[in-house]
Amino acid sequence: xxxxxIKRSFANQKKAMLLMIASVAVGTAMAASLITISLEISGKxxxxxxxxGANILIEPRLEGLADISGQKRYLRQEDxxxxxxxxxxxxxxxxxxxxxxxxxxxxxGVKETVRLVGxxxxxxxxxxxxxKEFPAGIKTVSPWWYIEGQWPDQADKVVAGxxxxxxxxxxxxxxxxxDGKGFVVxxxxxTGGNExxxxxxxxxxxxxxxxxxxRVSRVYxxxxxxxxxxxxxxxxxxxxxxxxxxxxxxxxxxxxxxxxEEVFYGSRTKPIWQVAETEGKVLERLxxxxxxxxxxxxxxxALGVSTTMIMSLLRRIDEIGLMKATGADSSxxxxxxxxxxxxxxxxxxxxxxxxxxxxxxxxxxxxxxxAVEHKALLLPVAIGSALVISIAGTILPIRRALRIxxxxxxxxxx
Amino acid sequence: MSFVIVRDVIKEYETAHxxxxxxxxxxxxxxxxxVGPSGSGKSTLLNIIxxxxxxxxxxxxxxxxxxxxxxxxxxxxxRREKIGFIFQQSHLIPYLNAVENVMLAQYFHSMSDEKExxxxxxxxxxxxxxxxxxxxxSGGEQQRVCIARxxxxxxxxxxxxxxxxxxxxxxxxxxxxLLRKLHSEEHFTIILVTHDPFVSKWGQRIITMEDGRIxxxxxxHV
Numbered sequence: 058x059x060x061x062x063i064k065r066s067f068a069n070q071k072k073a074m075l076l077m078i079a080s081v082a083v084g085t086a087m088a089a090s091l092i093t094i095s096l097e098i099s100g101k102x103x104x105x106x107x108x109x110g111a112n113i114l115i116e117p118r119l120e121g122l123a124d125i126s127g128q129k130r131y132l133r134q135e136d137x138x139x140x141x142x143x144x145x146x147x148x149x150x151x152x153x154x155x156x157x158x159x160x161x162x163x164x165x166g167v168k169e170t171v172r173l174v175g176x177x178x179x180x181x182x183x184x185x186x187x188x189k190e191f192p193a194g195i196k197t198v199s200p201w202w203y204i205e206g207q208w209p210d211q212a213d214k215v216v217a218g219x220x221x222x223x224x225x226x227x228x229x230x231x232x233x234x235x236d237g238k239g240f241v242v243x244x245x246x247x248t249g250g251n252e253x254x255x256x257x258x259x260x261x262x263x264x265x266x267x268x269x270x271x272r273v274s275r276v277y278x279x280x281x282x283x284x285x286x287x288x289x290x291x292x293x294x295x296x297x298x299x300x301x302x303x304x305x306x307x308x309x310x311x312x313x314x315x316x317x318e319e320v321f322y323g324s325r326t327k328p329i330w331q332v333a334e335t336e337g338k339v340l341e342r343l344x345x346x347x348x349x350x351x352x353x354x355x356x357x358x359a360l361g362v363s364t365t366m367i368m369s370l371l372r373r374i375d376e377i378g379l380m381k382a383t384g385a386d387s388s389x390x391x392x393x394x395x396x397x398x399x400x401x402x403x404x405x406x407x408x409x410x411x412x413x414x415x416x417x418x419x420x421x422x423x424x425x426x427x428a429v430e431h432k433a434l435l436l437p438v439a440i441g442s443a444l445v446i447s448i449a450g451t452i453l454p455i456r457r458a459l460r461i462x463x464x465x466x467x468x469x470x471x
Numbered sequence: 472m473s474f475v476i477v478r479d480v481i482k483e484y485e486t487a488h489x490x491x492x493x494x495x496x497x498x499x500x501x502x503x504x505x506v507g508p509s510g511s512g513k514s515t516l517l518n519i520i521x522x523x524x525x526x527x528x529x530x531x532x533x534x535x536x537x538x539x540x541x542x543x544x545x546x547x548x549x550r551r552e553k554i555g556f557i558f559q560q561s562h563l564i565p566y567l568n569a570v571e572n573v574m575l576a577q578y579f580h581s582m583s584d585e586k587e588x589x590x591x592x593x594x595x596x597x598x599x600x601x602x603x604x605x606x607x608x609s610g611g612e613q614q615r616v617c618i619a620r621x622x623x624x625x626x627x628x629x630x631x632x633x634x635x636x637x638x639x640x641x642x643x644x645x646x647x648x649l650l651r652k653l654h655s656e657e658h659f660t661i662i663l664v665t666h667d668p669f670v671s672k673w674g675q676r677i678i679t680m681e682d683g684r685i686x687x688x689x690x691x692h693v
């Protein structure tokens with residue numbers, strides 16, 4: 058009988074029902090698409106923020122006598138590929154080793170001691186057992202570096218930082234002497250950082266030139282990370298076993314740094330906090346904004362349903378009065394309205410789901426320039442949101458319906 | 472003990488007194504007609520007896536239950552167990568057909584049973600109009616659907632407020648004959664409000680109301 062009442066009631070007030078279904082569908086589509094985006098936003102925004110530069114620095118660990126004496130320590134170049142063996146290996150998007158040395162340069166009779174750094178600009182690293190090479194080098198961690206000219210790919214080529222070049226009057230194509238050996242400037246480097254005062258050459262050639270084969274001074278890593286939360290800041294040494302496992306298996310910048318430290322012999326790793334924290338804050342605020350917008354969309358939609366249902370109720374006052382006179386108690390009246398809300402919610406939810414898929418893809422393409430992965434979770438989220446909207450929208454009409462006095466609405470002469 | 476006992480019932484509105492201390496007893500299976508001019512308080516008294524309205528003071532007892540002390544939901548439950556209503560305007564749900572309107576009362580009572588609802592419509596002579604909507608039925612037919620709905624849960628009290636108010640004489644007679652037949656078969660108590668002298672003669676007892684009071688109480692002389 059309840060089914061009949063709802064079916065006939067829907068047929069009797071098609072416009073109102075369609076309006077409520079549309080209201081639910083739009084609200085659901087908004088909320089579900091935003092929720093889908095929020096589920097992927099961490100990865101997408103994190104990827105976008107990778108252009109900010111590396112977020113982990115690996116250095117040689119200085120301890121004991123080496124630390125006191127200031128003796129130079131190095132990392133092993135062979136450990137670089139091991140970064141692709143850690144638990145979070147797929148999150149390592151870029152890696153770039155640097156070898157820092159000092160040399161005396163001589164240009165047009167002027168001599169100066171400068172920092173001569175060896176690095177890769179763009180290098181494919183072969184990974185054991187894999188056909189695909191792992192991209193490494195400056196381009197993977199600092200894509201904004203600008204070279205006017207060419208990266209030195211030969212043993213007698215260097216690039217000069219723009220400030221150093223200006224100070225010493227060096228131009229692209231000039232010759233200079235480094236530690237008594239002749240070099241040609243293949244380009245001028247501009248980064249806006251300390252690099253502008255340094256000379257750069259290919260890592261392998263510098264290792265050979267300085268007799269430091271297989272050695273690097275520091276490694277910058279660009280990794281996709283999970284935003285730092287309160288738990289992530291906890292000192293791993295004070296964690297219980299389950300806490301430590303949870304921390305280790307979550308892609309926090311600290312846990313990825315720890316895992317890198319484990320594969321780089323004699324190393325210590327440091328998150329580059331200004332990058333890592335910015336990512337966390339940006340993501341947190343974006344998420345908050347999304348949830349806030351979701352709440353507004355759901356509330357606006359529920360208000361739409363509620364208003365339309367109240368308008369429809371005003372036309373059904375006699376009907377409700379009659380039902381009460383015929384013996385319907387509060388539970389029966391509530392059941393009728395909630396069931397109507399349930400049907401509106403289910404239909405609106407399915408429509409909203411279809412709209413949400415399209416909206417999420419559109420937003421994904423427009424904002425992040427990539428498709429949003431279709432989540433199985435989206436359907437229950439859409440139906441759930443729609444039911445929340447439609448059931449919440451029935452609260453006010455139900456309250457008004459329960460206050461209807463049959464004697465007043467069915468009043469006869471007397 | 473009388474089936475319906477009304478004791479010193481007063482009903483006051485902000486600006487008017489609808490009932491000014493009405494007392495009344497109705498025996499089980501009795502057919503009582505209430506007559507009086509408009510505004511005399513007869514519909515108000517009927518609504519109070521049916522629990523659709525509450526008295527400002529006084530008490531109403533039906534089948535030993537003090538209904539003025541019941542909560543709204545308890546009253547709704549009591550109403551669906553014991554009372555059937557027929558209104559002047561044949562209040563039917565416009566988007567449900569005749570049998571569904573009857574089944575609605577069953578649904579509120581317990582469970583709807585289409586076969587039983589169809590039998591009820593057959594008893595009021597509407598077996599050929601079962602699937603017609605109210606808008607497809609005449610005024611007399613609509614009132615007969617209302618009778619079927621009012622009686623489907625076998626109430627012990629039938630309250631009718633101007634049930635023939637919108638009917639012509641022929642349809643009025645048909646409906647009253649039907650009510651008489653059902654009353655004699657099912658033995659429920661009837662309280663019927665009317666201002667039509669023709670209708671008032673069909674019961675067993677007639678009370679006359681004026682200005683919120685019962686001014687006359689007499690048996691019907693046929």
